[in-house]
Amino acid sequence: MKILNLPTLNDIQAAHERIKPFIHQTPVLSSQQLNEKTDSSLFFKCENFQKAGAFKSRGAMNAILSLSRDELSKGVATHSSGNHAQALARAAMIMNVPAYIVMPSTAPKVKVAAVEQYGGKITFCLPTLEARESTLNAIIEETGATLIHPYNDYNIIAGQATACLEMISKYPDLDVILCPVGGGGLLSGTLLSIRYLSPQTKVIACEPEGANDTWQSFKTGNLVPSLKPQTIADGLLTSLGSLTWPIIKEQIHDVILVNDQQIIEAMKLVLERMKIVIEPSSAVPVAVALSAIEELKNKKIGIILSGGNIDLNKIPWL
Amino acid sequence: MKILNLPTLNDIQAAHERIKPFIHQTPVLSSQQLNEKTDSSLFFKCENFQKAGAFKSRGAMNAILSLSRDELSKGVATHSSGNHAQALARAAMIMNVPAYIVMPSTAPKVKVAAVEQYGGKITFCLPTLEARESTLNAIIEETGATLIHPYNDYNIIAGQATACLEMISKYPDLDVILCPVGGGGLLSGTLLSIRYLSPQTKVIACEPEGANDTWQSFKTGNLVPSLKPQTIADGLLTSLGSLTWPIIKEQIHDVILVNDQQIIEAMKLVLERMKIVIEPSSAVPVAVALSAIEELKNKKIGIILSGGNIDLNKIPWL
Numbered sequence: 001m002k003i004l005n006l007p008t009l010n011d012i013q014a015a016h017e018r019i020k021p022f023i024h025q026t027p028v029l030s031s032q033q034l035n036e037k038t039d040s041s042l043f044f045k046c047e048n049f050q051k052a053g054a055f056k057s058r059g060a061m062n063a064i065l066s067l068s069r070d071e072l073s074k075g076v077a078t079h080s081s082g083n084h085a086q087a088l089a090r091a092a093m094i095m096n097v098p099a100y101i102v103m104p105s106t107a108p109k110v111k112v113a114a115v116e117q118y119g120g121k122i123t124f125c126l127p128t129l130e131a132r133e134s135t136l137n138a139i140i141e142e143t144g145a146t147l148i149h150p151y152n153d154y155n156i157i158a159g160q161a162t163a164c165l166e167m168i169s170k171y172p173d174l175d176v177i178l179c180p181v182g183g184g185g186l187l188s189g190t191l192l193s194i195r196y197l198s199p200q201t202k203v204i205a206c207e208p209e210g211a212n213d214t215w216q217s218f219k220t221g222n223l224v225p226s227l228k229p230q231t232i233a234d235g236l237l238t239s240l241g242s243l244t245w246p247i248i249k250e251q252i253h254d255v256i257l258v259n260d261q262q263i264i265e266a267m268k269l270v271l272e273r274m275k276i277v278i279e280p281s282s283a284v285p286v287a288v289a290l291s292a293i294e295e296l297k298n299k300k301i302g303i304i305l306s307g308g309n310i311d312l313n314k315i316p317w318l
Numbered sequence: 319m320k321i322l323n324l325p326t327l328n329d330i331q332a333a334h335e336r337i338k339p340f341i342h343q344t345p346v347l348s349s350q351q352l353n354e355k356t357d358s359s360l361f362f363k364c365e366n367f368q369k370a371g372a373f374k375s376r377g378a379m380n381a382i383l384s385l386s387r388d389e390l391s392k393g394v395a396t397h398s399s400g401n402h403a404q405a406l407a408r409a410a411m412i413m414n415v416p417a418y419i420v421m422p423s424t425a426p427k428v429k430v431a432a433v434e435q436y437g438g439k440i441t442f443c444l445p446t447l448e449a450r451e452s453t454l455n456a457i458i459e460e461t462g463a464t465l466i467h468p469y470n471d472y473n474i475i476a477g478q479a480t481a482c483l484e485m486i487s488k489y490p491d492l493d494v495i496l497c498p499v500g501g502g503g504l505l506s507g508t509l510l511s512i513r514y515l516s517p518q519t520k521v522i523a524c525e526p527e528g529a530n531d532t533w534q535s536f537k538t539g540n541l542v543p544s545l546k547p548q549t550i551a552d553g554l555l556t557s558l559g560s561l562t563w564p565i566i567k568e569q570i571h572d573v574i575l576v577n578d579q580q581i582i583e584a585m586k587l588v589l590e591r592m593k594i595v596i597e598p599s600s601a602v603p604v605a606v607a608l609s610a611i612e613e614l615k616n617k618k619i620g621i622i623l624s625g626g627n628i629d630l631n632k633i634p635w636l
Binding site: 053272313 | 626
């Protein structure tokens, strides 16, 4: 089945040119100790060093820069308590337009503060999906702001695809890419960049056991929504979208699950040995690399470290 | 007064060539958020990413590579429970010779494990300087190993000087360098590189209030030993040496003190905003940069992040 309007290589490259002045071309790090521990060569794409602390700045910047002047003037809106909210608020601040962010009243203070830091206009609502959506719709009706969905949007997907584009342009001979999956924006973007630029590279989705909707979807062939997910990887709680799932279904090599204990150990190991801070969601593919899977031995493996936003007052192993 | 046998520019450059295959040429990072917070441009030389987690690998590698074949064959020895012990054990492992490390019986398990990881031969002793020195002397007498002092050794100083050499070669127009000071190996090496390559750059020593012997020495003009130091910056407890103090005395621009609370806050801020792990000793110059000193406003400031070895089970702000 041919998917219509799928971002082309040209779209991804254009997104990259568009967002370049506003994002970091993040470094790719390696670690001899982790290579020895895994019997493989690991290449870490450090989106934890990205602006606003996560890859989400790529998609948010691309989406906002793709708006018409008229749309842009009315601002942007989303509901999120995570990295997308920060990234969108930052992108809006750069463009000097309002960002209306709907957050659950239960959102951690540290996340509220991060959105406020970028001048986001926060509206709190009850912590249910219904309340979030109805609150957001009312704001959009009132302001005329454009909804920027965190992942189910081809401009977002093309933006997230640029992380892999950068990695593949420097490391063109990777055997495998390990990518975390929540709503699938980063994963589907990664799959597209690999499809166009390095089709021999296998992309493996890495998911927490407690939020295994992509694994279920992969096994059944149908989009299974994420119901009552429970995992420390708080960036990976969402369901796949109608735009991300078809790309994943068509091209993903495998989906591998890890549990929270593995995620915490991977996060701690990266801090200890690589001296960099990653959030639990980013530790999911690292945990997969550490899980001694035969297929990953003696391979060149790209790992996308998706973000580094953690609450330093709540260290998960303490 | 002319100091005899002082490492020349040529010595430092030769040290750099000698150690290059065995160390990282660490990156220099910047942070827009920290620049805004300090009204200055900060350039962080990331020795926390160095082999064995600290700049000490530079000096240890240079010292061991400067031994004669006969000396080398008998191995090296030191007393240390810190980064020098790890760095020397690693250097000896690379050269396939023994490293005899005397550690106090009270040394934290994590530090003992780190030295063991590099194959260091550990001898435990009572936690007094007398016991450490007598134990070390007995080992040297028995084995013929060469003592590698952690800082009071020109080969060590020339090795540590290469961190600043790398930074200055990329950023030749720094107004100020902020450098932590313990025994003065890194500081005196930094001063020498600056003297030869960028004499207009001011070097400021950064020291914890609870271990202010360099500040006292600077104020009185005489080497004041470090007696009963008490600070979270556990890499900065030692006294200056007979070789490091004269270099510091001759050339240091100023010594600035910060307290443990400032050190902890700086460490947390760097983790939170830059997503990198630094040890408390490295947070000392960051705390100085954050302390709103008029002389540091609107300046280009190099900061040497000396290391990243922390006990992840003891996070100081928790």
